Amino acid sequence: MWTIPKPKYRRGFCAEGEIAVNIGGVRAVLFGDVLNRYPESRLAELLNCSTQNPERISSLCDDFDPGRREFYFDRDPDAFKCIIDVYYFDEIHIKRGICPICFIKEMEFWKIDQNVLDECCKTYLSEKEEELNEIAIKVKVILEDLVVDQCITRRQRCQRYLWKLMEKPGSSLPARTIAIVSFFSILVSALVMCVGTIPELQVTDAEGKLVEHPTLEAIESACMLWFTAEYLLRLASSPNKLHFALSFMNIVDFMAIMPFYVVLSLNYLGNSSMMELANVQQAVQALRIMRIARIFKLARHSSGLQTLTYALKKSLKELGLLLMYMGVGIFVFSALAYTMEQSHPETLFRSIPQSFWWAIITMTTVGYGDIYPKTTLGKCNAAVSFLCGVIAIALPIHPIINNFVVFYNKQKVLDTAAKHEVELMELKSGREAQMLSLHSCVVNFANLTVLPATYSMVQRSS
Incomplete structure (x- = not known):
């Protein structure tokens, strides 16, 4: 509800201390004392601008009728109805249906600070x-x-092609094929990890302990080699290698690959008698649990x-x-x-x-x-x-x-x-x-x- 008189939308001449504006065909008569509350705004500058200075007036409005003291603006009248609220209520609300980005441009044109916008x-x-x-x-x-930039070198073109091949499945048929192979490799690796824990499918090693079947270990090794090659190719073709290495999903990929090679290293050290076999086995069992991290690789696809x-x-x-x-x-x-x-x-x-x-x-x-x-x-x-x-x-x-x-x-x-x-x-x-x-x-x-x-x-x- 208006507690202060609204701007007068009327025809005719404006009285002393008033200013008439025509916004996109909508005419309004505004009070000078109200406009002076924001002296740095465009309307206040027009109010205090002398009619004997046409150059200054033309820089502030699109046209001017000196007889009626009316200023013309080729602007949105609906947005102006929101702008005028700042002189009466010291705040502005963007009405429904008005683009907020365009409204900010309107505020900049009328020289109204954005801080008056409501929260x-x-x-x-x-x-x-x-x-x-x-x-x-x-x-x-x-x-x-x-x-496709023709000015880049052959090496850069190859790097860009490899990056699209590994990271953009929708760019070509080979890229889509690689994404499908990677997706099924993740599923096969997860399935092998689960099936390898079934006692009936395990074999007995030289010490009489149950271990994974060699066939399942070979399948897992093949999957891990694929994951390793995929990660290295993506890293090599990445335009920003530091951002690539610190990305969350790439960290997940690295954590899914790293235990496989750590287990190989620990087994080699244990067989070489450089470490106690019991400690090696405990570390291997702990690292094998980290294989579950590879299921999060599905999120990338x-x-x-x-x-x-x-x-x-x-x-x-x-x-x-x-x-x-x-x-x-x-x-x-x-x-x-x-x-x-x-x-x-x-x-x-x-x-x-x-x-x-x-x-x-x-x-x-x-x-x-x-x-x-x-x-x-x-x-x-x-x-x-x-x-x-x-x-x-x-x-x-x-x-x-x-x-x-x-x-x-x-x-x-x-x-x-x-x-x-x-x-x-x-x-x-x-x-x-x-x-x-x-x-x-x-x-x-x-x-x-x-x-x-x-x-x-x-x-x-x-």
């Missing part, structure tokens, strides 16, 4: 800026795949797993609340269960820390049955605990799922927008080439006015 609009603006940055990054990646990872990172607050709820519930109900069960001679609750395990499996509705209450009060406490556990788990689940759906849909939209921007750039470059070949100003003007909004999008993304 909600600043958040909305930052989200849109992040989306544009992500689109720009995706466009840059696509253009890097499409652009699955956009769905990557989206799930990003969504969980966005849901850290909700996950923290879930852990806090469960932690409080586990502490409370385990202490109550221990206290209530002490009256029973055959109680299974020996201590509160031991009762933590019962509280965890009860609140998560797992219920192994290894520890259970025997008194009436203990059973009532158990009923309340699993009801509270269901509620505590259910409350943060919806925000987490919603974050995943929103992030997944957003990534699809951004991918489509990036491809669309690239298509528009190609269309623009094709039209420019056509216009240069025609050598006609009339044809140039006709071609340039076909997609004005399209070219503005291209310029913004570039």
Whole structure:
């Protein structure tokens, strides 16, 4: 609700101390004392500018009618209705339907500082800026795949070709084949690791101990050689090797490869009597457990797993609340269960820390049955605990799922927008080439006015 008189949208002459502006065909009469609240703004400068200085006036507006003292601006009237709020309320809200990036340009034109934006609009603006940055990054990646620089050396061309072959499955059929082979190698390696623990498929070594079958070891060795060659080729072709080595997924790849060679080294040292055999075997068993890290290599080939990872990172607050709820519930109900069960001679609750395990499996509705209450009060406490556990788990689940759906849909939209921007750039470059070949100003003007909004999008993304 307006607590200060609104700007007057009317026809006719403006009185003394007022200023008339025409914004895209919408005329408004503004009060001088209101405009002087922001003396550095464009409207305040026009108000205090002398009509005898046409050069100064022309630099501040698009046209001027000295008889009616009316200033003309070829700007968006809807955005101006938001801009004018700063003179009355000392803050600005971006109305629905107005592009926030274009609105910031309007604020810069009217010389209004961005700090007057309300906090909600600043958040909305930052989200849109992040989306544009992500689109720009995706466009840059696509253009890097499409652009072929003829000036680079043969070595650089080979490095770029190898990088696309190892990192861009969609760039060519060989690259897609390598990605499929790598994907199935990960699955085979994980399957061999699991099957190798079946006692019926193990063999007895010279000391009478069960070890993996030699065939399974050979298959695993072949997979590890493939992973090693793939990692080294990707590292050699990487344009930024330090960034490549410090990338999270590449660290996972390295951690999945490293135990294999460490085990080989320890076995060699053990056979050479340089180390005690017992210590070597213990180290080998510990390092073999690290083979499970190779399953995380699937995330590099699955956009769905990557989206799930990003969504969980966005849901850290909700996950923290879930852990806090469960932690409080586990502490409370385990202490109550221990206290209530002490009256029973055959109680299974020996201590509160031991009762933590019962509280965890009860609140998560797992219920192994290894520890259970025997008194009436203990059973009532158990009923309340699993009801509270269901509620505590259910409350943060919806925000987490919603974050995943929103992030997944957003990534699809951004991918489509990036491809669309690239298509528009190609269309623009094709039209420019056509216009240069025609050598006609009339044809140039006709071609340039076909997609004005399209070219503005291209310029913004570039």
